[in-house]
Every structure is written in C-alpha cells, then in structure tokens.
Amino acid sequence: MSGESEDLSRLRDEIDQVGKSAAKRVDPGAGALLIAVAVFALLVAELLPWAGEARGWHILLGQIPDGVRVGALPRLFAFAAVVAGVLLSALGLLLRQWVVVWFCALGCFAGSVIGVLSIWMQQTTTSHAxxxxxxxGLIVAVLAMLVLxxxxxxLAASRPGL
Incomplete structure (x- = not known):
C-alpha cells in the first residue's frame, strides 16, 4: 500500500511541475505568422529609403549620405525597430515565455511611439528650409511596429488570471 501512495505522490508532484511550467508559457497560435510577417516587413523596410537617399540600414549604422538631414528620433527608431521589432520578437516566438512577451509588448510600444514621432520629425523642420x-521605408517600418x-x-493580455 505504501508503495502505491509513494507512486501517486510522485505522479502528483510531476503533474504539478508540468502545470507550473505550462502556466509560464504562451501559445501565439496563428498570430505567430502575423508576427513573423511583420518582422520580415521590418527587415525589408531597412532596405528602403527612410529620408531622401538614406535607407534604414544607413541610418541604423550612421552612414547617412552627405546632404541628407536625419534627426535623432529616426536614428533611435532604427535601433528600436531592430532591437524590439526584430530581435525581441524573434526571441518571443522562440521562447514563448510570458516575461518575454511582456518585454516585446513594451519594446514595441516604445518603438511605435518613437516611430510615429520620427515620421512627424521628418515632415517638420526647425528652420524654413x-x-x-x-x-x-520609414512608413512601412512604423506600420510593422504597430502591427507587432x-x-x-x-498575447500579453491573454494570460489567464489578468
């Protein structure tokens, strides 16, 4: 009798551990494809012009062509799009942990705000020139960040118990 109760106790502990592990994970479902497409759109946007002749990757690497004025916000957005939009999103899809999902949501929020401000900044100037x-490319990148x-x-809000 005691052998059966020990087996049941071990089985109960194992089931509890599996339940705790499953509670830390998230399943993006069909939304994972949309996230992957948005990440791809961000990568394509880096190849397109963001301001004049300056492409997204030029702005990201600081290799802006002579004569093209690019403010600080588009430079910050280029960095945020790669870090939050591409790297964090890829990490979120790979790990599928709630903590990473929340970091992706917060990073994409900050990146989206910076992106919208970047568009505004490129439309306005401090002088009359x-x-x-x-x-x-900048517009596609901002739209992709908004989708992300x-x-x-x-996904972050879909956690049970919230």
Whole structure:
C-alpha cells in the first residue's frame, strides 16, 4: 500500500511541475505568422529609403549620405525597430515565455511611439528650409511596429488570471 501512495505522490508532484511550467508559457497560435510577417516587413523596410537617399540600414549604422538631414528620433527608431521589432520578437516566438512577451509588448510600444514621432520629425523642420520627408521605408517600418505592438499586447493580455 505504501508503495502505491509513494507512486501517486510522485505522479502528483510531476503533474504539478508540468502545470507550473505550462502556466509560464504562451501559445501565439496563428498570430505567430502575423508576427513573423511583420518582422520580415521590418527587415525589408531597412532596405528602403527612410529620408531622401538614406535607407534604414544607413541610418541604423550612421552612414547617412552627405546632404541628407536625419534627426535623432529616426536614428533611435532604427535601433528600436531592430532591437524590439526584430530581435525581441524573434526571441518571443522562440521562447514563448510570458516575461518575454511582456518585454516585446513594451519594446514595441516604445518603438511605435518613437516611430510615429520620427515620421512627424521628418515632415517638420526647425528652420524654413525644407528637409526630406519620410520615405516609404520609414512608413512601412512604423506600420510593422504597430502591427507587432497590437499582436504582442493581445498575447500579453491573454494570460489567464489578468
């Protein structure tokens, strides 16, 4: 009799450990494909012009062509798009942990705000001399960050008990 109760006790402990492990994980479901497409769109946006002749990766690496004015916010957004949009999102899809999902949501929120401000900054200038407006790459990158923000926030808010 005591052998059976020890086996049941061990089985109960194992089931509890599996339950605790499952509670820490998230399943993005079909939303994982949308996240992957948005990350791909961010990578493509890095190849497109963001301001004048300056492409996203030029701005990211600080290799802005002569004569093109790019403010600090587009530079910060280029960094945020790669770190939060690409790297954190890839990590979130790989690890599927609630903590990482929350970091993705917060990073994409900050990146989206910076991205919208970047578009605004490229449209306005501090002098009367017109500067290059936002290019298609910057707009695509901001839209992709907004899609990532919505998906990660939905996943983060879907945790049971919230």
């Amino acid at each position: 017109p500067g290059p407006g936002p290019g298609p 923000l919505v998906r990660w926030l939905k």
